[in-house]
Amino acid sequence: MPREAGARRAGRRPGTSGTRDAILLSARRHFAELGYDRATLRAIAAEAGVDPALVAHFFGSKQRLFLSVVELPFEPAEVLPGLLSGDRESVGERMARFAISVLDDPEARARVVGMVRAAASEPEAARMLRELLTRSLFTPIAEALGEQDAMLRANLTGSQIVGLVMARHVVGVEPLASLEGDALAAAIAPTLQRYLTAPLG
Amino acid sequence: MPREAGARRAGRRPGTSGTRDAILLSARRHFAELGYDRATLRAIAAEAGVDPALVAHFFGSKQRLFLSVVELPFEPAEVLPGLLSGDRESVGERMARFAISVLDDPEARARVVGMVRAAASEPEAARMLRELLTRSLFTPIAEALGEQDAMLRANLTGSQIVGLVMARHVVGVEPLASLEGDALAAAIAPTLQRYLTAPLG
Numbered sequence: 001m002p003r004e005a006g007a008r009r010a011g012r013r014p015g016t017s018g019t020r021d022a023i024l025l026s027a028r029r030h031f032a033e034l035g036y037d038r039a040t041l042r043a044i045a046a047e048a049g050v051d052p053a054l055v056a057h058f059f060g061s062k063q064r065l066f067l068s069v070v071e072l073p074f075e076p077a078e079v080l081p082g083l084l085s086g087d088r089e090s091v092g093e094r095m096a097r098f099a100i101s102v103l104d105d106p107e108a109r110a111r112v113v114g115m116v117r118a119a120a121s122e123p124e125a126a127r128m129l130r131e132l133l134t135r136s137l138f139t140p141i142a143e144a145l146g147e148q149d150a151m152l153r154a155n156l157t158g159s160q161i162v163g164l165v166m167a168r169h170v171v172g173v174e175p176l177a178s179l180e181g182d183a184l185a186a187a188i189a190p191t192l193q194r195y196l197t198a199p200l201g
Numbered sequence: 202m203p204r205e206a207g208a209r210r211a212g213r214r215p216g217t218s219g220t221r222d223a224i225l226l227s228a229r230r231h232f233a234e235l236g237y238d239r240a241t242l243r244a245i246a247a248e249a250g251v252d253p254a255l256v257a258h259f260f261g262s263k264q265r266l267f268l269s270v271v272e273l274p275f276e277p278a279e280v281l282p283g284l285l286s287g288d289r290e291s292v293g294e295r296m297a298r299f300a301i302s303v304l305d306d307p308e309a310r311a312r313v314v315g316m317v318r319a320a321a322s323e324p325e326a327a328r329m330l331r332e333l334l335t336r337s338l339f340t341p342i343a344e345a346l347g348e349q350d351a352m353l354r355a356n357l358t359g360s361q362i363v364g365l366v367m368a369r370h371v372v373g374v375e376p377l378a379s380l381e382g383d384a385l386a387a388a389i390a391p392t393l394q395r396y397l398t399a400p401l402g
Contacts, residue, residue, distance in 0.1 A: 119372050120321035130372050138374065155368060155377035156388060162372075163364020167356060171320050171331050171363075173339065176356035186402025187357060191392045201387025 020058050022048040028069045036066060036114035063118040063125040067132070070115055073108030076136045084144035092193025096185045099161045104181060109169060116165055133158065149200060156195040160188060221259050223249040229270045237267055237315035264319040264326040268333070271316055274309030277337045285345035293394025297386045300362045305382060310370060317366055334359065350401060357396040361389060 026048040030039040041062055045052040059065040083094045102108045119129040138158065142150035168177050168184075179187075227249040231240040242263055246253040260266040284295045303309045320330040339359065343351035365385075369378050380388075 116367070117321045120318045120367070126372050130374055133372070133374060152376050152380065152388075155374045158374065159364040159368035159377065160361055160392070161364070162367045163360040163362070166317070166321070166363045166367060167360035171327050171334070173331055173334060173356045173359065175353050176360065179353065183402075187353075187396075190395060190402065191361070194391060195388075201384075201391065 019048070019050055019054060023050060023055055023058060023065075024069055027065050031066055031069060031114070035110050036062075036117060039066075041065070060124070061122060063122040064128070066114060066118045067125050067128040070111060070118075072132070072136060073102055073105070073111045076140060080137075080140050080144060084141065088197060089193075091196050092191070093185065093189040095157065095192045095196070096189040097181075099164070100181045100185055103165065103169060112165055113169055116162065116170065145196060147197065152200070153195050153197075156200075157192050160191050160195070164188065220249070220251055220255060224251060224256055224259060224266075225270055228266050232267055232270060232315070236311050237263075237318060240267075242266070261325070262323060264323040265329070267315060267319045268326050268329040271312060271319075273333070273337060274303055274306070274312045277341055281338075281341050281345060285342065289398060290394075292397050293392070294386065294390040296358065296393045296397070297390040298382075300365070301382045301386055304366065304370060313366055314370055317363065317371065346397060348398065353401070354396050354398075357401075358393050361392050361396070365389065 023044065026044045027039075030044050030047070039062075041055050042052050044065070045055045048055075055065065059068060079098065083098055084091060086094070103112065115129055118125040120126075138151055138154040141154040141157070145153060147153060164184075167173050168179075176184075224245065227245045228240070231245045231248070240263075242256050243253050245266070246256045249256075256266065260269060280299065284299055285292060287295070304313065316330055319326040321327075339352055339355040342355040342358070346354060348354060368374050369380075369385075377385075
């Protein structure tokens with residue numbers, strides 16, 4: 001479920017130079033085609049026709065450049081209403097199945113794992129991811145829930161999902177890493193259901 | 202709750218040279234005193250009296266060197282029996298309170314966050330962490346539980362705790378990052394209780 005590259009570029013940062021835009025365009029293509037690990041600042045700079053030092057000047061590090069161009073592998077405004085409306089008793093199952101289906105898609109998974117890696121590597125990248133998640137996921141989820149402690153509920157839901165990314169896809173602990181998707185959804189859906197709708201203790 | 206540096210060093214890898222041991226000794230001290238980010242391979246090599254290239258030769262990267270010397274900030278064999286024996290209906294609460302108390306301690310938290318960072322940075326470090334967690338935590342937890350799917354239960358418990366490390370301490374999403382420990386324990390204890398003892402769906 002990739003989104004059109006550059007869809008959110010226009011107007012995103014006022015006063016950007018052509019050089020900066022050329023770097024962003026090149027970075028988007030390299031990260032999308034090669035993944036986080038195989039993309040290099042040198043190759044991104046070469047395709048943008050600039051010196052690698054300029055990339056460092058504008059973006060500081062590969063982590064920060066990555067989070068400047070990365071987007072969630074789905075469009076929250078398109079996906080969240082369907083997950084959060086409907087039967088409130090099964091919202092945890094819908095969220096679990098959606099998260100697992102995203103992480104089952106190799107391209108989407110690579111993007112999510114890249115975000116987690118970047119955030120774990122550098123405090124500035126962690127701050128960028130925090131802002132992205134708060135704006136694009138936690139706030140709309142909390143608004144749709146309309147429950148007491150709704151932001152905390154969204155955070156807790158996110159904590160179980162990012163924990164799944166780490167345990168299943170980054171560290172790869174067994175048997176969790178090989179668990180079939182339906183069994184995994186059954187195991188975590190009640191957790192998400194409680195975080196989203198039940199008394200928090 | 203730091204453990205004695207070097208406690209598990211003897212005999213850990215057969216055929217190590219004096220140089221390798223000197224690097225490990227220096228690395229332990231640097232990571233413990235400076236934390237993962239501020240420790241440098243150059244300074245570790247200098248204190249060991251070796252060329253930095255030798256550190257790269259033996260250990261490949263800072264991540265791998267870190268995971269060669271890091272240990273959990275508690276001794277599982279001392280802690281797990283008390284957590285897992287006793288009233289089975291409150292094992293989730295004991296696990297939640299213990300995890301939160303470890304992460305409340307700055308030195309212990311730095312070590313855990315360093316492990317997560319190293320694993321997120323590099324597949325080889327992720328493999329080392331997977332082996333450490335499987336041997337030191339998941340296997341003894343699964344044996345003590347004696348339930349069906351006990352390893353999966355231990356994995357799922359770990360996934361929520363590592364998710365908490367990421368969401369609360371690495372990415373720092375709010376209000377979860379500022380939530381007081383008792384409220385957090387109340388929120389996640391039922392999750393751990395279900396993963397450890399209830400039907401998994």
